[in-house]
Amino acid sequence: MSSHQPPRPVRFGILGCASIARKLARAMLLAPGAAVAAVGSRSEEKARLFAADNGLDVATTRLHGTYEAVLDDPDVDVVYLPLPTSLHVRWATAAAARGKHLLLEKPTALCAADLDAILAACDAAGVQFMDSTMWMHHPRTAKMRELVDDKDAIGDIKVINSVFCFRANEDFLQNDIRVKPDLDALGALGDVGWYCIRAILWAVDYELPKTVIALRDPVKNQSGVLLACGATLYWADGKTATFSCSFLTNLTMDITLVGTNGTLHVTDFVIPYEEKSAEFSVASKSNFAQLHIGWDPLPSKHVVTTDLPQEALMVQELARLVQNIRDAGGKPEGKWPAITRKTQVVLDAVKTSIDKGSEPVEIAN
Amino acid sequence: MSSHQPPRPVRFGILGCASIARKLARAMLLAPGAAVAAVGSRSEEKARLFAADNGLDVATTRLHGTYEAVLDDPDVDVVYLPLPTSLHVRWATAAAARGKHLLLEKPTALCAADLDAILAACDAAGVQFMDSTMWMHHPRTAKMRELVDDKDAIGDIKVINSVFCFRANEDFLQNDIRVKPDLDALGALGDVGWYCIRAILWAVDYELPKTVIALRDPVKNQSGVLLACGATLYWADGKTATFSCSFLTNLTMDITLVGTNGTLHVTDFVIPYEEKSAEFSVASKSNFAQLHIGWDPLPSKHVVTTDLPQEALMVQELARLVQNIRDAGGKPEGKWPAITRKTQVVLDAVKTSIDKGSEPVEIAN
Missing domain, CATH: 3.30.360.10 (Dihydrodipicolinate Reductase; domain 2)
Structure with a gap:
């Protein structure tokens, strides 16, 4: 790849169609260097409706009827996880185990011990972790x-x-x-x-x-x-x-x-x-x-x-970090998980x- | 006195030349219905300097070399008391006992029991009490x-x-x-x-x-x-x-x-x-x-x-209450001491x- 060619966008998979995900989908469309690769919900129909309602290209966005399918999707670099907090450990560790970088909604976990399990999984997989604190x-x-x-x-x-x-x-x-x-x-x-x-x-x-x-x-x-x-x-x-x-x-x-x-x-x-x-x-x-x-x-x-709105700047920053790992052999930025853990x-x-x-x-x- | 004649101004005596008293002297000059009758300090010279520095008429303002003299001055309706808090009980009760209405700097007393002694003295004398909380x-x-x-x-x-x-x-x-x-x-x-x-x-x-x-x-x-x-x-x-x-x-x-x-x-x-x-x-x-x-x-x-600045409005309000007592047989307004006491x-x-x-x-x- 010539150094003048623009880098491949970082592709987000949205895990669950929570109302906050609508704001993030818009951010992913606005953020340079980012794209929405997939939407997963508990039914493909829900995923399709979400995509259509939020300006995603229904023809090119992969629409999954299970959360698992998003994690298995090779086109997804980063999983955005807006599920209820009680489901974070399960899905965040599963995403990390599949090598997916992680944008996790707050509160990131029910307790610090649960968060530690998530951060350990990210660490083991060498993926970037960031919580979705937009401001x-x-x-x-x-x-x-x-x-x-x-x-x-x-x-x-x-x-x-x-x-x-x-x-x-x-x-x-x-x-x-x-x-x-x-x-x-x-x-x-x-x-x-x-x-x-x-x-x-x-x-x-x-x-x-x-x-x-x-x-x-x-x-x-x-x-x-x-x-x-x-x-x-x-x-x-x-x-x-x-x-x-x-x-x-x-x-x-x-x-x-x-x-x-x-x-x-x-x-x-x-x-x-x-x-x-x-x-x-x-x-x-x-x-x-x-x-x-x-x-x-x-x-x-x-x-x-x-x-750009703050949430698009957040997506852009995460995309930059992921691109550096994916395309340039960089390491995850430790600042973000450290801040999350202290919170x-x-x-x-x-x-x-x-x-x-x-x-x-x-x-x- | 005809009802069209302006009422006699309410005359303040300033007890002590604290730095906050400069702001209050200005307020007394600005406030309709109020006038500075006297300034008392630990020396007549200090009182004279204060008067001269703060735009008071040195010829007409009575300049006293003791606090006692202010309390004894028949031209003083209201004593403004900006002395250190530890002196409040002594001078505030003395002022009330001489029938002077009272504008007391904050904190009004070292404790509620001390304040109660002041308020009891005001009550017994039928004089108006107000603390100097300008805002x-x-x-x-x-x-x-x-x-x-x-x-x-x-x-x-x-x-x-x-x-x-x-x-x-x-x-x-x-x-x-x-x-x-x-x-x-x-x-x-x-x-x-x-x-x-x-x-x-x-x-x-x-x-x-x-x-x-x-x-x-x-x-x-x-x-x-x-x-x-x-x-x-x-x-x-x-x-x-x-x-x-x-x-x-x-x-x-x-x-x-x-x-x-x-x-x-x-x-x-x-x-x-x-x-x-x-x-x-x-x-x-x-x-x-x-x-x-x-x-x-x-x-x-x-x-x-x-x-008018807020401190002049305060002086004006107190003057109004005092005038009502002095000239129209009114009673002291209980709202002000009640608020002070709760504070x-x-x-x-x-x-x-x-x-x-x-x-x-x-x-x-």
Whole structure:
């Protein structure tokens, strides 16, 4: 292959037609270097409907009536796995065993031990693992990272607050997989709390907290699945983070970072208000104006534009890593599974603290 | 006096030339219905310098070389008391005993029992009490109150976060009264935490929380005065609030309210970025856009303008109440001392929890 020829696209197989898969199918169509090779569902007809509904070429996309068939499809490089969390270990390890790279929906597992089984399978097979936490790939996140890393702008972060909640309707609260103990037993903690925990870890450059204490009075449904909860996280050096997550309150997606030199606010961190442009604000070295009648300087607003939505950038990044392995003898990038594992470890600790009535839970480093 | 004649202004006596008193002197000059009658300091010369520096008429303002003289001045209707907290009981009760109405700086007392002594003295004398929490009087606060009370816009509030901190310089951390155990023993909790607690109580219409648990690892100076701390507050119906306050991190003044129907954000609640205009944002009944690629509707920004700064509006409101008592036989407005007392009771509980190593502290209702 001449070096001027474009590389073969990385071909995704979609395992299950979950509603979130529609967003990912669109991302795979938009992302340079990626393509949808196959869709698998519990019937070929469902796969066909999904493909037709989501702009996939029904003539060229392979439509499979079982999940197994996707794993056996030699045209599939990467399996995208949006199945309920309770099915992740089974299908993710099976995919890795067939040599498929893996894009795994969050929460990635019911507990860190389960995730470890998945990561071990990926490791053994030499395949790339990435969880599907889209906001990590938005250029706004990279811009915020730059400012957080700039000790002059933000300084040492001392306080982090994160909220992610949305108001689920009655149908969701009765029927969604995220309220079913046999499907997504972590409920709101796994679904929306995942993002808060990731945001907090992101802010501290993935240093694990020392102690986790769940907020009191978590809300559970009749099956014991969490509908609303939260926790406070403590680091040895005095940093403190608090998060709240819920299916019961208005859509909110906040990260607030307070550092010695600066403060960062973002209020739509998981899914930006609009696709093409996203904002955040930073107040740095803020003082009171003379007589304390105002601020000087005022906070500044940062606007970051993007041609591709964050989920397409995620697919593009994964495709780049897979291509490097598939076509150039590269190794999997260890950063992504490492971040996933830390998120899951903290999530485990929060769950344990909740189960113990908000007792402190220590995290070993 | 004809009903068309403007009422006599309410005359303030400033007890002590603290730096915050400069802002209040300006407010008294700006506020309709108010006037500065007297300034008292530990020397007449200091009082004269303060008057001259702050635009007061040195010829007509009475300049007193003792605090006592202000209390004895028959031209003073209201005493504004910005002395260190440890002196509040002595001078506030003395002022009330002389029949002076009282504008008391926050924190109003070192503990609720001390505040009760002050409030009892005001009650016995039939004088108006108000604490000097300026943001309560900004028209933005009234506008936010309207939206919070509108159950359709915000619904039932479930989560409240508040942060107030500023980065004190070395001189402050060594010499300011707010780091001295014999002057302002409550440190950051009393100075900036006061506002967070007030904001939280304001948000829930002054319903006291049931349980208060301090965040771990509060920061204290060598004298044991708090430089940074926080707490989580719990209500019987499941509402939860968290606040952080500090002298060690960049200027930040947040209230975030998350309700079943809506979310409110304000990032300069204590002192608006600018004097004449202040903002906040509300997201109400926010949904994900189709495919979860954005929000629909977007949050809306509310801008509230004001001709007078919030501290002048505070002085004006107090003058109105005092005038009603002085000239029309009215009774003191009980709302203000009641709000102050609840703030101090919660502050006490946070302090107790801190002193007990973050043990839960119950608040009796």
